[in-house]
Amino acid sequence: MTAGSPDPQVPSGLLPHRIVLNARQMPSYSYGPRSPIWWGTLGFCAVEGMGFVLAVGAYFYLVFVNGTWPLSAPAPDLFWSSLHTVLMLGSLYPNYLAKRNGEREDLRKVRRDLVIMSLIGVALLGLRTMELGTTHVKWDHNAYGSIVWLLLGLHTAHLLTDVVDTIVLAVLMFTRHGHGKRFSDVGDNAFYWYFVVASWLPIYVIIYWFPRWW
Amino acid sequence: MTRALTSHEFDAVPEVTRLATGERGGLPGVQSEADAPPSPDELRDDQVDGPELSARLAKTWGTEKGLIGALSTVDHKIIGRRYIITAIIFLFLGGLSAVAMRLQLAQPESKLISPDLYNQLFTMHGTTMMFLFGVPIGEAFAVYLVPLMVGARNIAFPRLNAFSYYVYLFGGIMIWVAFMLNIGPDTGWFSYVPLAGPEFSPGKRVDFWAQMITFTEVAGIAVAISVIVTVFKMRAPGMTLDRIPLFVWAELVNSFVIVFALPAVVTASAMLILDRLVGTHFFNPAEGGDALLYQHLFWFFGHPEVYIIFLPATGWVSAIVVTFARRQAFGYIALVLSLIATGFLSFGLWVHHMFTTGLPQLGASFFTASSMLIAIPNGIQIFCWIATLWDGRPVFRTPLLFVIGFFFIFVAGGLSGIMLASVPLDTQVHDTFFVVAHFHYVLIGGNVFPLLGAIYYWFPKFTGRMMSERLGKWHFWLAFIGFNVTFFPMHITGLMGMPRRVYTYLPEMGWGNLNLISTIGAVLFFASFVLFLYNIISSARRGPVAEPNPWNAGTLEWAAASPPLPQNFDRVPVVTNREPLWANRDSLPVVAGLSVENREQIVSTITHGRADLRESSPEPSIWPFLTAVATTITFVGSIFTPWAVVWGSIPLALALMGWFWPKTSTEDER
Numbered sequence: 003m004t005a006g007s008p009d010p011q012v013p014s015g016l017l018p019h020r021i022v023l024n025a026r027q028m029p030s031y032s033y034g035p036r037s038p039i040w041w042g043t044l045g046f047c048a049v050e051g052m053g054f055v056l057a058v059g060a061y062f063y064l065v066f067v068n069g070t071w072p073l074s075a076p077a078p079d080l081f082w083s084s085l086h087t088v089l090m091l092g093s094l095y096p097n098y099l100a101k102r103n104g105e106r107e108d109l110r111k112v113r114r115d116l117v118i119m120s121l122i123g124v125a126l127l128g129l130r131t132m133e134l135g136t137t138h139v140k141w142d143h144n145a146y147g148s149i150v151w152l153l154l155g156l157h158t159a160h161l162l163t164d165v166v167d168t169i170v171l172a173v174l175m176f177t178r179h180g181h182g183k184r185f186s187d188v189g190d191n192a193f194y195w196y197f198v199v200a201s202w203l204p205i206y207v208i209i210y211w212f213p214r215w216w
Numbered sequence: 217m218t219r220a221l222t223s224h225e226f227d228a229v230p231e232v233t234r235l236a237t238g239e240r241g242g243l244p245g246v247q248s249e250a251d252a253p254p255s256p257d258e259l260r261d262d263q264v265d266g267p268e269l270s271a272r273l274a275k276t277w278g279t280e281k282g283l284i285g286a287l288s289t290v291d292h293k294i295i296g297r298r299y300i301i302t303a304i305i306f307l308f309l310g311g312l313s314a315v316a317m318r319l320q321l322a323q324p325e326s327k328l329i330s331p332d333l334y335n336q337l338f339t340m341h342g343t344t345m346m347f348l349f350g351v352p353i354g355e356a357f358a359v360y361l362v363p364l365m366v367g368a369r370n371i372a373f374p375r376l377n378a379f380s381y382y383v384y385l386f387g388g389i390m391i392w393v394a395f396m397l398n399i400g401p402d403t404g405w406f407s408y409v410p411l412a413g414p415e416f417s418p419g420k421r422v423d424f425w426a427q428m429i430t431f432t433e434v435a436g437i438a439v440a441i442s443v444i445v446t447v448f449k450m451r452a453p454g455m456t457l458d459r460i461p462l463f464v465w466a467e468l469v470n471s472f473v474i475v476f477a478l479p480a481v482v483t484a485s486a487m488l489i490l491d492r493l494v495g496t497h498f499f500n501p502a503e504g505g506d507a508l509l510y511q512h513l514f515w516f517f518g519h520p521e522v523y524i525i526f527l528p529a530t531g532w533v534s535a536i537v538v539t540f541a542r543r544q545a546f547g548y549i550a551l552v553l554s555l556i557a558t559g560f561l562s563f564g565l566w567v568h569h570m571f572t573t574g575l576p577q578l579g580a581s582f583f584t585a586s587s588m589l590i591a592i593p594n595g596i597q598i599f600c601w602i603a604t605l606w607d608g609r610p611v612f613r614t615p616l617l618f619v620i621g622f623f624f625i626f627v628a629g630g631l632s633g634i635m636l637a638s639v640p641l642d643t644q645v646h647d648t649f650f651v652v653a654h655f656h657y658v659l660i661g662g663n664v665f666p667l668l669g670a671i672y673y674w675f676p677k678f679t680g681r682m683m684s685e686r687l688g689k690w691h692f693w694l695a696f697i698g699f700n701v702t703f704f705p706m707h708i709t710g711l712m713g714m715p716r717r718v719y720t721y722l723p724e725m726g727w728g729n730l731n732l733i734s735t736i737g738a739v740l741f742f743a744s745f746v747l748f749l750y751n752i753i754s755s756a757r758r759g760p761v762a763e764p765n766p767w768n769a770g771t772l773e774w775a776a777a778s779p780p781l782p783q784n785f786d787r788v789p790v791v792t793n794r795e796p797l798w799a800n801r802d803s804l805p806v807v808a809g810l811s812v813e814n815r816e817q818i819v820s821t822i823t824h825g826r827a828d829l830r831e832s833s834p835e836p837s838i839w840p841f842l843t844a845v846a847t848t849i850t851f852v853g854s855i856f857t858p859w860a861v862v863w864g865s866i867p868l869a870l871a872l873m874g875w876f877w878p879k880t881s882t883e884d885e886r
Contacts, residue, residue, distance in 0.1 A: 015763065015764065016764055016775070016776075016777060017775060017797075017800070017802070017803055017804040018802075018803045018804070019265075019786070019787050019803065019804055019805075019806045020803040020804065020805050020806065021262065021787070021805075021806055021807070021808040022235070022790050022805045022806065022807070023235050023236060023453060023790060023806075023807045023808070023809075023827065024262060024807070024808050024809040025236075025788075025807050025808070025809035025810055025818060025827060025830045026254060026260065026262070026809035027253070027809075028236070028809075028818075028827065028828070028829055028830045029239075029240060029241025029242070029248070029250040029251050029828075029829050029830075030241065030249075030250050030252075030254075030829065030830055030831060030832070031241055031250045031829060031831055032241040032242075032250060032828070032829055033241075033243065035822075036241075036819070036821075036828060036829065037819075037829075037831075038372045038373075038445050038448075038449040038450070038819060038831070041372075041444070041445045041448055041449060042372065042373055042376075042441055042442075042445050045440075045441035045444055045445065045475060046441065048475055048476070049437050049441070049475055049478075049479055050479075052475070052476050052479040052480075053479040053482065053483060056479060056480055056483045056513065056516070057483060060483070060487075060498070060509060060513065063506070063509055063512070064498075064504065064505070064506065064509070067504075067506045067509075068504050073503075073504045105243050105246065106243070106246050107242070107246055107247075107248055107249065141490070141494065141495070141496050142494065142495035142496060142497070143497075143503075144497055144503040144504045144505075145496075145497040145498060145500065145503055145504035145505035145506075146504060147496075147497075148487075148490070148491075148496035148497050148498050148505070149498070151496075152486075152487070152490070152496075152498075166869060170873055170876070170877075174877070174878075179877075179878045181249060182249040182250070183250075184878075185249075
């Protein structure tokens with residue numbers, strides 16, 4: 003066959019350009035849904051949220067199959083997990099401040115907020131460790147233990163990831179890179195933290211309260 | 217083109233306010249760095265033109281030479297090309313394992329292949345075709361073509377895209393190396409418990425299968441998110457929702473299906489490997505677990521998977537039909553809505569894979585109805601394509617031949633699918649060769665035939681050379697006849713009661729002749745692929761040189777050079793029509809003002825496609841490759857000790873930090 007165009011009207015080679023718009027004055031980054039990375043973060047939240055939904059679905063499937071719940075173990079303790087939940091809810095305000103001060107491009111306050119968020123994150127990981135000691139069941143005990151530890155493990159992985167991410171970003175903001183588009187990254191990091199908190203609340207109710215009601 | 221577009225069919229270039237938002241980057245009242253004027257020292261593409269502009273941009277967007285450069289590349293075309301070639305190699309490997317099975321089944325009581333090897337072969341065949349070919353091939357084409365078709369210079373998140381490729385590659389290599397070491401999985405491509413559980417499958421075979429799932433799903437999700445954001449935010453100015461090419465719509469819907477379906481199979485395979493390695497009891501009925509939970513999770517992914525394989529193919533078909541019919545798609549809106557409807561409905565069918573597990577009758581009725589329902593949007597698509605061809609002046613080149621073949625084979629597979637949606641019939645033929653025939657008609661008809669057409673169609677864009685049309689026609693007829701001779705008799709062998717996944721059968725069963733015919737067909741089908749491979753290699757070396765737009769097509773990838781330069785377009789196009797190159801035959805409307813020295817590209821708004829930002833695209837980096845290596849060490853290590861997840865996370869975290877840490881003070885990407 004030949005490579006020739008079947009239409010003689012179209013010139014061979016590339017079309018000449020006709021400039022109809024100039025992008026010189028357009029901004030070089032922005033915040034929230036105007037920024038591609040915000041959509042990427044939302045995409046990962048959707049994927050991971052789907053993972054949580056399926057794990058929760060599996061939890062209730064096992065409840066339905068077994069009838070009695072929890073299986074041969076008392077319901078997990080409320081003290082550390084509730085403390086953890088309260089601190090998570092409390093972190094929403096400094097997280098909001100970090101996002102807002104990022105949008106205002108106020109470096110001094112962003113540094114302060116990220117240090118606070120890093121410290122809260124480390125404290126939450128500490129509380130989570132205490133919490134894991136009071137589940138009264140191990141993953142290899144029975145299917146109830148397996149699904150409880152799966153939910154806790156999934157959420158802890160998210161918690162750990164965002165805490166590390168927050169610490170790295172906090173360090174970054176103290177270096178010469180702490181300007182410009184990094185402020186937008188602060189907002190996306192805060193957005194992901196909202197997801198970590200929002201995904202914990204139903205899991206907290208399901209793991210710690212549901213067995214007491216069933 | 218047989219008819220010129222008239223002025224009412226496309227807008228003239230709209231006024232600037234419809235093309236750009238003109239909004240500030242910073243929030244109201246904030247003096248933002250985003251709004252700082254560009255440096256006057258930086259060369260911009262409104263100051264330079266012609267070959268000099270091309271050469272300078274190619275340098276800015278190019279990939280370094282050498283091994284480190286090759287592993288650091290973030291060019292979507294290079295990654296996309298690797299993705300396509302790798303997926304096709306896996307297609308060949310999966311095909312070879314099928315040929316081996318067909319040779320074994322050619323006659324009763326054959327001793328060619330042992331039962332154990334046969335179990336591994338059908339598992340590797342299904343696993344490879346579904347996870348290493350079926351999902352990745354659609355995404356691979358998206359990686360290469362979506363940025364070009366929406367007029368972008370690179371995919372959104374190009375480093376994530378590079379990472380995805382290496383993870384996919386390493387996962388595929390892992391499972392095939394395991395197979396060659398005689399530790400290949402042997403429990404079928406869906407690895408049902410209890411067979412795949414710790415009690416009935418000791419050893420590491422199933423663990424390799426489960427971790428291969430993790431690899432490929434991580435890779436698949438990463439690409440899906442990159443594609444979604446590319447389509448949402450990287451479209452050329454003026455590309456409103458109703459000007460998005462149908463191929464791009466198909467890949468967008470496909471990416472959404474991937475985002476919501478793949479977590480289910482990751483959950484299933486993670487629970488399976490936990491049951492096997494750390495003693496959890498998700499699927500152990502003795503300790504409160506349940507085997508059917510696995511099937512629900514698996515098929516909640518597994519049925520959308522069929523559409524993950526099919527949806528990109530609808531995109532190939534739409535592109536080929538429009539180009540060779542020489543008219544715009546008939547029923548564009550109906551086609552797009554059908555794609556979206558198929559995406560949603562695909563999540564409501566999974567239980568029809570489980571009709572023989574003893575479902576409540578209401579459940580069975582519901583899933584029968586939903587299985588029949590999905591035939592409606594698929595039927596609409598077929599009718600729209602036929603109407604497009606009917607009203608156009610079709611040119612029967614090889615790509616269109618494969619599309620015609622797709623119509624016949626896929627519709628036949630759809631008809632047996634409607635039969636299988638009914639519970640009594642499904643119960644009779646469950647796990648027989650009738651089902652094997654059905655899903656090969658659907659999958660090969662629905663994916664492989666359009667794929668072969670797509671390769672002939674886009675080969676000139678990928679390589680700058682045309683494939684041989686004469687060999688292509690031979691290829692088509694050999695493939696079409698070979699396919700039908702192989703798979704049509706399987707309907708009958710299945711109705712005669714031959715179960716799938718048996719390594720041999722007795723002569724008294726009377727299945728010998730039909731099986732021999734299927735094997736002869738398989739040899740013909742195999743020969744068609746040999747011819748195809750020869751055509752690819754010889755055409756890549758000696759084929760006629762292709763112009764930028766050899767088929768006189770209308771979408772933007774044909775406005776780039778063949779093969780495209782690293783920057784794709786010297787200036788970002790402005791879109792005024794669904795088929796921009798048919799609307800603008802003399803000159804291409806473009807945006808100017810982007811940097812020539814830095815990787816700047818246009819970020820636009822989601823619905824109206826208005827230019828909004830000029831954002832930087834990431835530079836090449838070795839870190840995505842190193843992150844993929846660290847990921848591989850962690851995943852493979854976890855097959856042998858759960859502690860691998862703990863110590864493996866340290867190099868993984870370090871590699872991720874290297875990835876995200878900015879390299880220079882001017883670099884703006886994350």
